[in-house]
Amino acid sequence: MNLNFPFTAIVGQDEMKSALIMSAIDPTIGGVLIFGSRGTGKSTAVRALAALLPPITAIKNCPVNSSEATQTPNWANLKVKRKTKIPTPVVDLPLGVTEDRVTGALDIEKALTKGEKAFQPGLLAKANRGFLYIDEINLLEDHIVDLLLDVAQSGENLVEREGLSVRHAARFVLIGSGNPEEGELRPQLLDRFGLAVDVGNPQDVAQRIEVIRRRDGFDQNPQAFSEEWQKQESNLRGAIVRAQHLIHRLQVPDQTLEDIATLCAALGSDGLRGELTLLRAARAYAAWDNKASDVTRNHVMAVAPMALQHRLRRDPLDETSGRLRVHRVMEQVFASSK
Amino acid sequence: MPLPNEQPDATRHACSLLLHGADNLLGMIIKARHGPSLARFLEELNHLRPDRTVVSASAADDVFFGGIDVSATLHAGHVVTQEGVLARASLMVVTSAQLLDAQKAARLVIFLQGMDKAPPIILIDESADDEENIPDILERYCAFRTLLTEQHLLALKIQKPWRPQLIENDRCLPVSQEQLVLATTIPIQFGLDDPRWGLFLLHAARCQASLRGADDVKLDDFEEVASLIIANRANKLPEEQDTAKPEVEDSEPSADSKPQQQEDLSPQDILVDAIKSAMPEIMLANLQQQNMQQSNGKSGRGPAKTGNRRGAPRPPRQANGHKDRGIHLGKTLANAAPWQRSRRAAGITRPHEGPIILPDDLALRRYAQESDRLVIFGVDASGSSAMARLAEVKGAVEQLLGQAYIHRDHVALVSFRGQDADLLLPATRSLVQTKKKLAGMLGGGGTPLATGMAACRQEALRARRQGLTALVVLLTDGRANVARDGSANRDQAKEDASAMARQFRAEGISSMVVDTGRRASTDLKELASMMAGRYQILPNARADQLSQMVGDALRPRSIA
Numbered sequence: 001m002n003l004n005f006p007f008t009a010i011v012g013q014d015e016m017k018s019a020l021i022m023s024a025i026d027p028t029i030g031g032v033l034i035f036g037s038r039g040t041g042k043s044t045a046v047r048a049l050a051a052l053l054p055p056i057t058a059i060k061n062c063p064v065n066s067s068e069a070t071q072t073p074n075w076a077n078l079k080v081k082r083k084t085k086i087p088t089p090v091v092d093l094p095l096g097v098t099e100d101r102v103t104g105a106l107d108i109e110k111a112l113t114k115g116e117k118a119f120q121p122g123l124l125a126k127a128n129r130g131f132l133y134i135d136e137i138n139l140l141e142d143h144i145v146d147l148l149l150d151v152a153q154s155g156e157n158l159v160e161r162e163g164l165s166v167r168h169a170a171r172f173v174l175i176g177s178g179n180p181e182e183g184e185l186r187p188q189l190l191d192r193f194g195l196a197v198d199v200g201n202p203q204d205v206a207q208r209i210e211v212i213r214r215r216d217g218f219d220q221n222p223q224a225f226s227e228e229w230q231k232q233e234s235n236l237r238g239a240i241v242r243a244q245h246l247i248h249r250l251q252v253p254d255q256t257l258e259d260i261a262t263l264c265a266a267l268g269s270d271g272l273r274g275e276l277t278l279l280r281a282a283r284a285y286a287a288w289d290n291k292a293s294d295v296t297r298n299h300v301m302a303v304a305p306m307a308l309q310h311r312l313r314r315d316p317l318d319e320t321s322g323r324l325r326v327h328r329v330m331e332q333v334f335a336s337s338k
Numbered sequence: 339m340p341l342p343n344e345q346p347d348a349t350r351h352a353c354s355l356l357l358h359g360a361d362n363l364l365g366m367i368i369k370a371r372h373g374p375s376l377a378r379f380l381e382e383l384n385h386l387r388p389d390r391t392v393v394s395a396s397a398a399d400d401v402f403f404g405g406i407d408v409s410a411t412l413h414a415g416h417v418v419t420q421e422g423v424l425a426r427a428s429l430m431v432v433t434s435a436q437l438l439d440a441q442k443a444a445r446l447v448i449f450l451q452g453m454d455k456a457p458p459i460i461l462i463d464e465s466a467d468d469e470e471n472i473p474d475i476l477e478r479y480c481a482f483r484t485l486l487t488e489q490h491l492l493a494l495k496i497q498k499p500w501r502p503q504l505i506e507n508d509r510c511l512p513v514s515q516e517q518l519v520l521a522t523t524i525p526i527q528f529g530l531d532d533p534r535w536g537l538f539l540l541h542a543a544r545c546q547a548s549l550r551g552a553d554d555v556k557l558d559d560f561e562e563v564a565s566l567i568i569a570n571r572a573n574k575l576p577e578e579q580d581t582a583k584p585e586v587e588d589s590e591p592s593a594d595s596k597p598q599q600q601e602d603l604s605p606q607d608i609l610v611d612a613i614k615s616a617m618p619e620i621m622l623a624n625l626q627q628q629n630m631q632q633s634n635g636k637s638g639r640g641p642a643k644t645g646n647r648r649g650a651p652r653p654p655r656q657a658n659g660h661k662d663r664g665i666h667l668g669k670t671l672a673n674a675a676p677w678q679r680s681r682r683a684a685g686i687t688r689p690h691e692g693p694i695i696l697p698d699d700l701a702l703r704r705y706a707q708e709s710d711r712l713v714i715f716g717v718d719a720s721g722s723s724a725m726a727r728l729a730e731v732k733g734a735v736e737q738l739l740g741q742a743y744i745h746r747d748h749v750a751l752v753s754f755r756g757q758d759a760d761l762l763l764p765a766t767r768s769l770v771q772t773k774k775k776l777a778g779m780l781g782g783g784g785t786p787l788a789t790g791m792a793a794c795r796q797e798a799l800r801a802r803r804q805g806l807t808a809l810v811v812l813l814t815d816g817r818a819n820v821a822r823d824g825s826a827n828r829d830q831a832k833e834d835a836s837a838m839a840r841q842f843r844a845e846g847i848s849s850m851v852v853d854t855g856r857r858a859s860t861d862l863k864e865l866a867s868m869m870a871g872r873y874q875i876l877p878n879a880r881a882d883q884l885s886q887m888v889g890d891a892l893r894p895r896s897i898a
Contacts (some may be wrong), residue, residue, distance in 0.1 A: 036477050039532030043451075092452070095445045108417065108667060136444045136475070161668055179474075180770060187748065201531050209522045212536045216518075217542070220510045230351050 003222040005227035007048035010041055010201050011211045019195045019306050020049050021236075025243045030194030030277060031174035033137070033153065033185075033310065036174050040199040041211075042177040046133050050090035052233060054241050056129060060084045063121040064128040064168050073168045075119045089130030090121050091172075093148075095139055097259040102144060103151075119166045122146075123168040124157045129173040138177035138185045148174065149192045193271075194277045195303075196310035197325065208244055212258040223310075239288070247287040252279065252295045257296050259334070263304060266333045267326065269311040297334065304330055349379060349531040350500045350617070352566045353460070357387070357429070359545035360458035363481040363538065364450075367435070368473060369463045369570070370486035375644060376462065379486060382500045383431070383460075391427040391457075395437040402442075408665075412689075417594070424449055427457040435461035435472055441471035450479070459799050474790035480890040483570040485618060493894040503728060511544045511555050516605070523608050524564060529573030536552050538567050544563035557605050564609050565616030574619065575625045576610050611870055668702035712765050713888060714749040718795040718814035718854065720785040731813050731854050732878060738811070738888055739772055745764040748806065751775055754790030756783030761793055784826060787818035795838070798847045809848045813876070815855035816862035832861070839868035850887060852876055853864040 010017065019032045034042045058065040059072055060082045066072045069081035093102070102120035111117065111149070123132070134140060151157050157170035176186065176193065190196065202208050218225040260282070264275045279295075282301040286292040289299065309322030356363050370376040383390060393401060402404075404422035411418045422428065424446070432438075438446070450456040461480065463472050477483070513521075518540070525535035542563035549556040586870055603611075614622065614849055674695045681694045716736050719728060736752075742749050749772055751763040763774045791812065798808040821830035842849055850869035853862045858875045866873035873885055 003638055038474065039534045043797050093446070094448055108665075112481060135448060136440075139441050146658050165403070180768065201533065204522065205519075205526075207531060209518055209538070212522050212540065213518055215533070215537055216513075219537070271795065312573045324385075 003226055004047045004051045005044050005215070005218050006226055006233050007045065007052045008232035009214050009218070009229050010045055010119065011214060012207055013041055013045065013199055015197045015306060016042070016045055016190075016199050018288075020175070021288065021298040022043060022281055022284040023175075023195065024049065024053060024240055024305070025287060026247060026280055027173045028171075029280045029284060031176070033190070033193040033196040034175070035180050036199035037179055037201070040201055042199060043135055045130075046135075046175055046177065047090075050088065050131065050236055053088035053090075053238050054237055055085040055087050055280075057083055058086050058129070059333070064125045065089060065130070066169070067129070071169070073166075075077045075166060076121075078243055088171075089116065089127055091127040091130065091132050093123060093132055093134045093140075095136055097144065098311070099144065099147065102147060103157060103161075104166070105159070106164055107253075110240060114154050118161060119159070119164055119167070124151055124170040124172075125166060125168055126240075127332070128168070130172055131175055132172045133175045133177075134202075135177055136179070138178040138180070145186075145189060149189060156320050160252070161187060190310040193310065195306045197283060198321070220230060237303065239290070242263075242290065243287040244285070246290070247283055249293075250283055250286055251293065252283065253284055255294050256282070256300060259300050260331055263300070263330060264308070266329050267308060267312055269308055274308055274311045278304060281307045301334070348566060349484040350382075351562075352484050352605055353383070354549065354808045355542055355545045355563065355566070356458050356460070358549055359541060361455075362541035363458070364456070364482065365476075365544065366464055366482035367458035368482050368486050369453065369465075371466070372464055375486050375645060376464075380431070387591045390429040390431055391423050391486070392431045393423055395432050395434045397440075397443070397615050398447075400741045402446065408700065409697055412697060423455070425453075430457050430459040431462065432451060432459065433462045434464050435476070438473055438476065440475070443476045443840035447475050447479045453802055467712035475751075477571075478534055480534060481542060484528065484565045484566060485836065487572060492513050511547055511553065513540060513544070513555050513872040515556060517543070517557075517560065519603055520560060520609065522605070522688070523567060524613075527576035527606075528568050528571075530568065530571060535567060535571075539564060539730065545724065556579045557608065559806045560605075560609055561612045567660050568613050569617070571611070572621070572625060575614070575622075579714060594892060625640065661716045666701045669698050670695065673699040673701060693771065710746075710748060710806050712750060712798075712808045713742055714750045714752060714765075714797050714801075714808060714810045716752045716759075716786060716790050716810060716812040716814070717779065718787070718790065718812075719753045719781045719783075720815075720817075721755075721782045728779075730876065732776055732779070734813065734852070735776060736773070739769060739776075741888065748801075752793045752797060753779050753840035755791065757786055757789070757820055759786060759790040761797060765797070765804075765806070766767045784817050784820040785814070786820035786822070786824070786831070787814060787816070788822045788831065789812075789820070791835065791838040791842070792822070795845070795847060799845070807848075809850065809888065810842070810871075811850050811852060812871075813854050814862070816853060816859040816865065817855075818861075835865060836868060838866050841871040842871070850874070856882050 008018070019034075022257075023029050034045075036042060056065070056067070057065055059069055059078070061082070062072045062078060062081075063076050065086065067213060069083075070234070072078050073080060094303050100122065102122050102124055104125055105121055107116075107118040107120035123184065131180050133151075134148075135144065151170050152172065152174045155169065157168055159166045174193065176185075198287055202211065214225075217226040260275055260278050264278065267274075269275075282295050282299040286295040286299040292299070305323045305326045308326050312322050312325060349370075352366050356366050366374075368379075369592040372377075380392075400420070400422060402422045402424055403615075404420055404425060407420040409417045410420075451461065460478070461472060461476065465471065476813050521536045521543070522533070524539065525532075529745050539560065543555050543559040546559040546562050550559075552559075572889070617625075671693065674693050677699075678693055681696075686694050686696075717731060717735065717736070746763045746767065748767050749763070750761070750765045751772060752759055762779065763772055766772065786846060791810075792813065794810045798810055801808040818831040818835045819826060819828045821827045822834045823830075847869075849866075849869045850870070851862055851866040851871055851873050853859055853873065853875040853876070855862075872887060889897075
């Protein structure tokens with residue numbers, strides 16, 4: 001098997017890393033969009049995350065990785081329903097993928113040879129309870145992107161085609177990455193993602209040297225390099241698991257809710273989606289913080305840029321980055337209320 | 339004096355390194371027109387590695403990636419898949435690689451990255467100058483980029499055959515801190531920001547060292563390989579004065595690591611010189627000019643052409659041979675149904691109970707496709723268009739850009755002034771890039787209207803070849819005073835412009851003329867009618883009207 005570059009060995013790119021960690025802690029945040037030029041470790045980070053995540057309990061051979069025997073879909077025809085540990089699914093969605101392959105379709109082989117109408121699950125089934133990763137999302141065909149976002153939103157894949165009528169759970173964290181220089185993502189898709197981060201190459205030479213040194217060390221001997229980082233990896237994994245438990249015990253004071261509402265209103269972000277995401281992200285961040293018992297303004301401020309920057313009403317020709325605008329508004333809003 | 343990197347040797351050298359250290363170097367791009375040089379190289383490669391697989395970039399997707407073998411499936415009665423060449427190849431050679439579109443290229447790279455042991459890939463870029471490019475994602479997958487030109491036919495004849503020793507490369511040679519710094523900083527100096535290039539440089543130097551059987555990597559090794567990676571990709575030249583050390587001298591000034599190079603040339607300088615001397619002359623000249631203007635590192639290319647395989651499903655159609663598209667099952671079965679009895683009677687058998695389906699029955703899914711649209715802005719930046727007006731024109735173009743953005747149109751930008759026209763931006767969907775280019779556009783000089791039109795026409799024709807619907811929007815005040823040959827002859831200039839206009843009409847290029855003059859110009863109106871295009875005067879035009887017009891002009895899809 002191909003070894004992945006360890007997540008903890010990625011130099012810098014803290015915002016991207018924490019966005020990914022947040023979404024691993026609380027999948028309902030709604031996915032991460034990573035935009036940046038090539039060579040910034042986008043794909044590396046996502047693939048590394050897969051190796052990092054704790055295993056989940058699922059019914060053996062269940063096509064949608066159900067956690068309980070009662071949830072396995074009928075069409076799977078599972079005789080034995082035994083629980084087992086499987087790695088968190090991380091499914092790669094290749095660019096040239098067809099709609100059949102994504103949603104699942106009539107099993108042609110069975111239809112032709114046995115005259116049976118059977119459902120062959122697609123990638124959405126495979127990604128249930130895990131992550132779905134699309135590299136170069138801005139090059140993916142529009143109708144597939146639409147379909148994915150619909151499913152990601154509803155948590156359910158509904159197949160009505162070729163005489164089939166099948167529905168199954170499809171709850172996954174959507175992670176998209178792309179390079180804006182090669183074409184932008186349609187604006188209506190942007191705010192469907194929970195978090196958005198921009199990544200760039202480190203400008204600091206010492207940091208760049210470290211990037212190359214580590215990557216080179218990995219390329220030369222992946223095995224040894226991974227072992228070297230084993231400890232950091234398991235520490236991080238432990239921290240994520242702790243945060244996943246902790247998150248349910250956190251209080252959200254009214255003051256924090258008010259902060260969130262004020263901030264979103266001041267930024268004029270569309271709809272309630274921004275507020276909800278900001279709340280969830282702040283909560284995940286507080287859980288990650290480990291010492292906090294409440295979700296505070298500091299937590300909100302830490303995640304606001306990545307939760308809101310892609311939701312602002314945007315003049316396509318205005319070049320100020322969303323990030324900057326969020327920061328500015330945050331300063332204004334919170335300076336006056338203090 | 340032949341340039342080192344244009345010699346066939348650079349290509350062969352790079353290829354030897356690639357075959358030696360394929361795990362880390364991954365691939366190479368050879369820019370070469372079809373001709374004896376290329377033929378000879380491929381022949382030699384064939385000799386060296388008879389196991390190589392050659393595929394044209396235009397081959398169907400399932401040739402590359404594998405898929406369902408339709409006829410075998412029909413015969414066997416169960417799904418028979420076939421592997422693509424990528425999965426089987428031990429060395430891939432892709433010819434006409436410039437024809438790969440961004441999507442296929444991305445698929446290719448993702449596929450290769452997902453393999454346990456990806457085959458080294460050699461991409462032959464057979465494009466004419468800058469006409470088409472290898473998609474960026476592939477460019478960055480490959481360690482080397484070299485040129486193979488036809489200028490050395492004679493050299494080709496006397497050149498010794500290429501028979502490198504291919505040995506197993508299993509050693510991991512250590513590199514020093516100084517070399518690490520070198521590998522990191524050299525690509526940056528040439529405007530290559532991606533850390534990948536530094537890594538490739540390290541790997542290649544290691545390969546070079548192990549090829550010569552050494553146990554340690556020397557500066558010479560870097561010198562030998564640096565140009566293969568960087569020379570044909572550089573975005574800028576290092577600034578002369580401060581090739582000095584960057585601020586990372588904190589580790590140690592290295593007492594022992596630079597004994598050989600005493601003649602006060604730093605390793606940095608040596609590498610920079612090696613790379614520079616390997617650059618093609620034209621490139622060097624261009625970059626020098628750019629450095630003089632401003633050392634503003636330009637962003638990479640971004641030809642964003644997405645395939646046209648989307649849209650609402652249309653009625654299925656009979657399949658002729660199998661293609662990348664899906665099979666429409668219902669229609670296929672319906673096609674087969676009436677013949678079942680007669681087929682059985684005719685003694686056609688299948689190992690299963692199901693219906694007998696012959697390849698003729700297959701129906702493919704089809705999708706209604708709207709061609710992507712391309713708006714080409716031809717902007718007159720001449721002195722007569724005047725500074726003040728230029729700002730207004732830019733404003734108008736920006737408005738139209740906003741419109742294009744909403745419709746997901748592609749845009750291209752041509753400016754003309756003085757004696758020639760520049761394609762500032764080839765077709766792209768990236769608004770950021772367009773805006774940057776527009777803002778940096780300079781004004782002044784004569785009005786080479788015909789030359790500008792010619793540049794727009796060329797872009798329109800290229801777009802048409804790629805299956806885009808193109809519209810040329812010409813923004814000018816119409817006072818043509820520079821002829822196509824560059825002479826300042828007003829009558830000739832006008833005559834040339836008219837000739838161009840007739841050509842637009844003859845070739846069916848949709849067009850529209852926006853008069854940026856203070857008063858409506860009858861000349862321009864005439865020109866517009868000669869081009870069979872619309873005419874609009876800017877001072878009266880509100881931006882929304884303009885974009886309305888652009889929309890209208892695109893809708894009829896008179897070409898396609």
